[in-house]
Amino acid sequence: xxxxxxxxxxxxxxxxPEGEEIIWQGAPDWLVFARTAFRTRLVxxxxxxxxxLGIASGSVxxxxxxxxxxxxxxxxxxxxxxxxxxxTVYTITNRRVVLRIGVALNKCINLPLQxxxxxxxxxxxxxxxxIALTLKGPHRLGYAMLWPHARPWKFADAxxxxxxxxxxxxxxAKLARxxxxxxxxxxxxxxxxxxxxxAGVQEIAA
Numbered sequence: 001x002x003x004x005x006x007x008x009x010x011x012x013x014x015x016x017p018e019g020e021e022i023i024w025q026g027a028p029d030w031l032v033f034a035r036t037a038f039r040t041r042l043v044x045x046x047x048x049x050x051x052x053l054g055i056a057s058g059s060v061x062x063x064x065x066x067x068x069x070x071x072x073x074x075x076x077x078x079x080x081x082x083x084x085x086x087x088t089v090y091t092i093t094n095r096r097v098v099l100r101i102g103v104a105l106n107k108c109i110n111l112p113l114q115x116x117x118x119x120x121x122x123x124x125x126x127x128x129x130x131i132a133l134t135l136k137g138p139h140r141l142g143y144a145m146l147w148p149h150a151r152p153w154k155f156a157d158a159x160x161x162x163x164x165x166x167x168x169x170x171x172x173a174k175l176a177r178x179x180x181x182x183x184x185x186x187x188x189x190x191x192x193x194x195x196x197x198x199a200g201v202q203e204i205a206a
Contacts, residue, residue: 099162119176
């Protein structure tokens with residue numbers, strides 16, 4: 001039995017209201033998550049540099065100890081990435097985005113589509129990528145609450161992020177279409193066009 005066995009629908013805190021349906025559901029790729037969120041490659045380069053310094057200074061024992069410590073640190077980060085991916089479910093419905101996150105303390109964060117101002121797509125190679133969401137107006141989501149599912153360095157204005165998604169362009173397109181449909185429904189009837197214009201997903205550099 002796991003802490004998620006009580007979920008009526010995987011990744012959601014309750015049953016969907018009438019008229020709401022799941023458009024997409026998925027989880028991070030843990031290897032990509034380890035590389036992009038926990039910077040395992042950068043950590044590896046750092047410990048290689050320290051080991052090289054030890055060898056250059058004649059301390060072979062110190063270099064070996066540094067290498068072992070580096071492998072241990074990377075192993076811990078990769079284990080954490082695996083746990084995060086195993087306990088994370090991202091859900092997009094025709095009304096909201098839901099982040100079920102948390103390794104030790106699980107929580108569900110509901111983001112109504114009408115409150116999402118924009119989405120920024122970052123490519124991570126191999127079809128993987130991140131989608132960072134900018135919310136309209138002030139909100140109570142803190143960086144610590146969202147981490148590691150938060151856009152880096154946006155501490156004051158924390159931005160939820162769907163990280164390390166496989167086939168990220170297809171996911172972004174589904175999110176854009178769902179957001180556009182919500183905007184079209186909420187517009188006054190006299191202002192609606194004959195066809196909804198899909199909301200764009202801006203691509204940013206990784």
